[in-house]
Amino acid sequence: MFDNLSSRFESILKKVRGKGRLTEADVDEVLSEIRAALLDADVNVGVVRTVVARIREAAIGAELSQALDPGQQVVKIVSQELTAMLGGETLKISYASKPPTVVLMAGLQGSGKTTSAAKLARWFKSQGRHPLLVGADLQRPAAVEQLRTLGKQIDVPVFSEPGDPVTTATRGLAEARRIGKDVLIVDTAGRLSIDADLMDEIRRISDAVTPNYTFLVIDAMTGQDAVNTAEAFHNTLAIDGVILSKLDGDARGGAALSVKEVIGRPIAFAATGEKLDAFEQFHPDRMAGRILGMGDMLTLIEQAESVFEKEEAEKAAAKLFEGDFTLDDFLDQLQQVKKMGSMSSIMGMIPGMPKAAKGAEIDDDMLKVTEAIIRSMTKEERRQPEIINGSRRTRIAKGSGTTVPDINKLVKQFTEMQKMMKRMGGMAALSGGKANKKGKPGKVNPIKMAKAMREMGLSDLAGPGGGMKGFPPPGKNPSGIPSEGFPDFRDFR
Amino acid sequence: MNTAPMILLILVGLVLVFGVGVVVYNRRQAASQQSLEAPPAVAVKEVVATQEVIAEESAPPVAVVVDEPEPEPTTGAVRRFARAAGIFNGSFAVLRGKDKITSETWDELEETLLRADVGLKTTTALLDTLKSRVGRKDISTPQELLDALQSEMAGQLSSNSRELQFDSSVKMPNIWLFVGVNGVGKTTTIGKVAFAQKALGRSVLLAAGDTFRAAAGEQLETWAQRAEVPIVRGNEGGDPSAVIFDAVQSAAANNRELVLGDTAGRLQNKSNLMEELKKVRRVAEKEAGTVTEVLLVIDATTGQNGLSQAEQFALATNVTGVVLTKLDGSAKGGIVFAIETQLGIPVKLVGLGETIGVLVPFDPEEYVRELFAEA
Numbered sequence: 001m002f003d004n005l006s007s008r009f010e011s012i013l014k015k016v017r018g019k020g021r022l023t024e025a026d027v028d029e030v031l032s033e034i035r036a037a038l039l040d041a042d043v044n045v046g047v048v049r050t051v052v053a054r055i056r057e058a059a060i061g062a063e064l065s066q067a068l069d070p071g072q073q074v075v076k077i078v079s080q081e082l083t084a085m086l087g088g089e090t091l092k093i094s095y096a097s098k099p100p101t102v103v104l105m106a107g108l109q110g111s112g113k114t115t116s117a118a119k120l121a122r123w124f125k126s127q128g129r130h131p132l133l134v135g136a137d138l139q140r141p142a143a144v145e146q147l148r149t150l151g152k153q154i155d156v157p158v159f160s161e162p163g164d165p166v167t168t169a170t171r172g173l174a175e176a177r178r179i180g181k182d183v184l185i186v187d188t189a190g191r192l193s194i195d196a197d198l199m200d201e202i203r204r205i206s207d208a209v210t211p212n213y214t215f216l217v218i219d220a221m222t223g224q225d226a227v228n229t230a231e232a233f234h235n236t237l238a239i240d241g242v243i244l245s246k247l248d249g250d251a252r253g254g255a256a257l258s259v260k261e262v263i264g265r266p267i268a269f270a271a272t273g274e275k276l277d278a279f280e281q282f283h284p285d286r287m288a289g290r291i292l293g294m295g296d297m298l299t300l301i302e303q304a305e306s307v308f309e310k311e312e313a314e315k316a317a318a319k320l321f322e323g324d325f326t327l328d329d330f331l332d333q334l335q336q337v338k339k340m341g342s343m344s345s346i347m348g349m350i351p352g353m354p355k356a357a358k359g360a361e362i363d364d365d366m367l368k369v370t371e372a373i374i375r376s377m378t379k380e381e382r383r384q385p386e387i388i389n390g391s392r393r394t395r396i397a398k399g400s401g402t403t404v405p406d407i408n409k410l411v412k413q414f415t416e417m418q419k420m421m422k423r424m425g426g427m428a429a430l431s432g433g434k435a436n437k438k439g440k441p442g443k444v445n446p447i448k449m450a451k452a453m454r455e456m457g458l459s460d461l462a463g464p465g466g467g468m469k470g471f472p473p474p475g476k477n478p479s480g481i482p483s484e485g486f487p488d489f490r491d492f493r
Numbered sequence: 494m495n496t497a498p499m500i501l502l503i504l505v506g507l508v509l510v511f512g513v514g515v516v517v518y519n520r521r522q523a524a525s526q527q528s529l530e531a532p533p534a535v536a537v538k539e540v541v542a543t544q545e546v547i548a549e550e551s552a553p554p555v556a557v558v559v560d561e562p563e564p565e566p567t568t569g570a571v572r573r574f575a576r577a578a579g580i581f582n583g584s585f586a587v588l589r590g591k592d593k594i595t596s597e598t599w600d601e602l603e604e605t606l607l608r609a610d611v612g613l614k615t616t617t618a619l620l621d622t623l624k625s626r627v628g629r630k631d632i633s634t635p636q637e638l639l640d641a642l643q644s645e646m647a648g649q650l651s652s653n654s655r656e657l658q659f660d661s662s663v664k665m666p667n668i669w670l671f672v673g674v675n676g677v678g679k680t681t682t683i684g685k686v687a688f689a690q691k692a693l694g695r696s697v698l699l700a701a702g703d704t705f706r707a708a709a710g711e712q713l714e715t716w717a718q719r720a721e722v723p724i725v726r727g728n729e730g731g732d733p734s735a736v737i738f739d740a741v742q743s744a745a746a747n748n749r750e751l752v753l754g755d756t757a758g759r760l761q762n763k764s765n766l767m768e769e770l771k772k773v774r775r776v777a778e779k780e781a782g783t784v785t786e787v788l789l790v791i792d793a794t795t796g797q798n799g800l801s802q803a804e805q806f807a808l809a810t811n812v813t814g815v816v817l818t819k820l821d822g823s824a825k826g827g828i829v830f831a832i833e834t835q836l837g838i839p840v841k842l843v844g845l846g847e848t849i850g851v852l853v854p855f856d857p858e859e860y861v862r863e864l865f866a867e868a
Contacts, residue, residue, distance in 0.1 A: 036613055039612075040612070040613055040797055042610075042797050045604055045607045045608050108794065108819070109847070110676030110678055110792060110819075112676055140712070141711065141712045141716065142709075142712035142715060143708075145707070145708035145711045145712075146706070146709075146712075147707075148708075149707035149708055150707050153707075192819075192821065192822040192823070193822070194823050219792075219794070221674065221795050221796060221798040221799075221802075222794045222795065223610035223794060223796025223799075223824065223827075223828065224608045224609070224610050225610070225793075225824035225825075226794070226796075228824075229823070232823075245676075246674070246675060246760060248763075249798065251796070251798035251801075254796065
């Protein structure tokens with residue numbers, strides 16, 4: 001997600017970072033590269049022009065700051081501009097005092113309205129609401145059928161009737177009131193923004209159901225036309241927010257960056273995968289961090305907190321630092337991590353990862369091989385990998401459909417990791433406070449730990465192509481984003 | 494200081510680094526040992542979409558690919574396409590009226606190309622060529638410059654053959670596969686192609702290879718009914734290659750000449766799904782049948798990501814042509830210019846709407862003219 005853009009920015013900004021003095025030529029060079037990066041990412045030409053001008057003005061006019069060198073200042077300015085471009089704050093949904101809260105979905109053909117409608121319904125459900133879906137796309141063959149199938153999968157009722165979409169929407173609203181649903185999501189047919197008849201039709205649907213929220217669904221792969229579309233829909237419907245679909249592709253998502261700038265409405269949600277739960281609220285500030293290659297630790301932590309059992313995690317960490325961490329424990333943790341979402345999306349949130357992960361194709365099948373190998377081991381082998389001899393290796397390889405060298409590799413890596421973590425635990429315990437004799441992770445000094453992890457070359461563990469560079473060191477925070485109590489991972493290395 | 498997040502992060506990092514590290518290694522080991530898989534038996538039912546399949550053979554062959562209500566299909570296409578023109582280039586006429594080429598002229602040209610999604614790299618290359626010609630005094634007025642740019646672009650586009658490949662001398666039936674990312678209009682395009690090919694007198698069969706998206710099979714079946722051609726469907730969630738395989742077998746048994754295979758939309762960076770597509774292509778030719786076209790469907794609204802789409806799909810399935818859909822909207826689809834010139838994949842068809850007839854052959858000169866058209 002936005003990976004290409006982030007690696008571009010990383011390398012552009014690397015040039016000025018740490019520079020004591022910036023000449024006008026330096027600024028020009030950076031700006032022309034930023035322009036190219038934004039254009040390649042499909043940010044609208046007009047938007048690029050304004051943003052580059054704003055950055056130039058800020059970079060040249062900026063007062064010399066005591067804390068930041070000029071290079072850092074440029075980074076800070078770019079980061080602020082990106083955040084502003086993305087729309088500042090997260091859209092907060094407020095519910096209608098007199099239910100149902102009505103949501104209208106609009107967009108071009110194939111932008112992903114039907115799937116997004118179902119995902120949104122699932123999201124409302126997760127917020128404790130009771131949505132009803134209305135299939136008012138009576139144009140595309142089997143669109144209502146598709147919505148019904150999706151509705152079944154998420155256990156949300158779907159209302160539709162053949163004939164006129166405006167009538168269907170109106171009847172859907174009545175139905176929601178009748179059966180006491182508090183959220184109504186109206187899916188509509190895809191339409192071109194220049195098709196006057198169909199634009200008039202959706203305006204009539206909108207008039208009939210008076211939506212609290214009108215969402216425009218935009219494909220993350222859209223090019224320059226995104227702003228034309230957004231403007232046209234906004235003029236007809238008064239858009240409240242954008243749902244960005246297909247953000248799990250390798251598109252750089254510049255359409256997302258442009259829309260807010262042009263219609264002044266934020267991206268509210270983003271769809272990040274084919275599964276119906278791959279749908280999240282969009283946090284502009286965090287996304288700016290991701291784009292600048294600063295990772296998105298906040299989302300990562302939130303997601304981790306939502307799946308990990310706190311006590312279990314602490315227990316596992318304690319074991320880890322004492323060197324008692326077994327392959328069984330690893331398997332347990334693996335299950336938790338898997339709940340957090342796709343590997344690529346997790347990777348994207350770790351600072352410094354996008355670029356590193358690019359070399360290796362990351363997808364969810366990758367962990368399966370590791371898992372298969374461990375599952376092919378006996379309990380004893382998982383506790384003490386050192387007992388694995390030649391015949392055991394052959395058996396495990398057979399059982400997991402891998403080869404003997406694979407098993408060797410896994411055992412070797414695991415042993416190395418165990419050693420490293422134990423050393424790190426010892427170190428952290430030493431520096432983190434005398435009270436925690438057993439290396440209790442609750443008292444570990446995270447700054448020291450991050451440093452230790454980096455120094456011990458976590459990257460060596462990553463294997464060919466996996467190259468995670470470890471966590472960056474703490475330091476000054478030129479991005480200006482508050483760091484909320486843990487080491488500032490968003491800093492640049 | 495709250496350290497709980499730190500612990501979680503360490504655990505997550507650990508799992509990722511350790512888990513994935515081993516696998517990347519494994520992948521490389523396993524890369525060469527691909528097995529040839531037999532198409533699994535999946536319950537497939539053949540649905541004859543119309544009562545009058547027999548009648549279709551006697552339908553008079555029509556020479557034109559399109560059933561355009563207007564007298565000249567190309568003019569119709571131009572008019573549809575032109576609806577969108579002028580949204581962004583009102584100032585172009587002003588420049589054209591001037592007698593000197595200034596930096597403004599270049600900016601305007603660059604912006605026009607960029608706005609049409611031609612992309613910065615391609616745009617810069619095109620304009621650099623022209624700049625040197627202006628330097629040599631080959632070109633001196635804005636009007637000449639514009640003409641030169643258009644002929645340069647059309648010239649770069651026109652070397653490829655844009656015929657749809659149908660060969661009755663190969664192992665029959667011919668198979669045309671339709672691939673692309675989600676939501677570009679694959680299923681609709683198949684409906685239109687089926688209609689046009691039937692009008693050419695070919696016996697067509699549709700294969701509903703999109704077993705993933707909810708109700709994709711129903712959608713294709715509706716198109717089969719409209720075009721009055723038979724369709725082979727599998728179970729939702731079933732193996733797509735089995736569906737295509739069965740469709741090909743069925744076509745071979747019933748002497749059908751052309752199988753149009755639908756596939757599920759997939760993002761090109763999902764390696765497992767791209768592997769699935771490779772398998773679909775392999776299995777399609779396993780017994781009867783020859784794949785003579787793999788058509789990548791690209792939405793005209795697509796931006797620079799289109800190039801990555803073309804690259805990845807070409808790697809996986811050896812794409813033979815592009816279908817540019819939704820050109821009746823305000824988007825110009827300029828990315829196909831980069832796809833053609835950088836990857837050598839020709840655009841073969843252009844989709845101009847949701848009705849069954851509007852699919853026309855791609856005409857490079859007309860297309861380039863429309864990029865600069867003024868309403």
